[in-house]
Amino acid sequence: MRDLIKMIVVITAIAAVSGGFLAGARDMTKANIEKNKLNFVQGPAIRKILEGASNDPVESRFKLKNKDGQEITFFVGVMDGKPKAVAFETFGRGFGGDIGVMFAVDITNDSLVGIGVTTHSETPGLGSRAKDDSFTKGWKGDAIAQDFKVKQEGGDVDAITGATVTSKGVCLAANAAKKIYKELEADIEKNAQSISIK
Template structure:
């Protein structure tokens, strides 16, 4: 009996110290973490939106949709809405929560899709979520093949076979096509072999964004920056 008390006390004490330490670190790093996430968002928005002269991060509207939040960022030039970016999450990823950012035209045609936060398995699920450039080893060795950024053009987005089918496949995806489904579920989206769960999760997040856009199209495209609802 005395021994059991001693053991529980030791384990309890260690847990207490660990919990205290984590709580402290969480509180201390909360603000810098949010700042880092915001900087990442700015960068991602510049990729998915057409060129704009407003601040899309402040010109946003949040919609509660199907148990999750969907946030829309508007890109304007001279007050005119040229494009939107929807940010939504799915909890069906292999590693749980997965956040998707997608740009689309005011008429609902989907543009570049980015997975901005995820915990998918490296090497398997990441073939769905990650955009990466495959360069040839020969082009690296030969100076003439070096990839020089000519400037002027928009930043090139590295390819991802899965993500690109939404924006540059044989057919255009529109927000009105939602819900998007992978072929295994009777849809038109080609899932990545060996990463069906991750493929599904991205389709799920996109469907939420598209449905939320469809239901709030009027408010989102309406004149002045709408209040979030």
């Protein structure tokens, strides 16, 4: 019995100290990691979907909190002299973990500007094709009134052959994005407008 207690105490103590230590390290590196992600992962995706913007969308950004208290960064693309589109990242469960999707909405008519996959851990050659243009190019121009669904489920998203779970994950992320957009629409528009004044 004493041995058992000792085992539990030792392992708990080691785990707790390690955990505390790592939490500290995470806080220390957080700012830098965010900056790197912005430059290397999100940046290229944002610039690609907001192609034709006269500003640098990565620089014109603001943060808002949704109902659950999550902080989301929005990137604004200025087109024809007016802030026209916002892009932000959401996540959906894929085959190998969360898939990060950059989702861009036209704020003047609530239609989809485009999506781009930022991070994923899908199977190379199958699910990883979600990053390809052939998959993302279909996501454009539709009004975002309806939920995104793959064709097997009665939606109109062409799933990637051999990677239905991945395609569904992207849909999940897109639907989450849609919900966030609906919820924060007024705030998003207000913030986006104020960016153009600068």
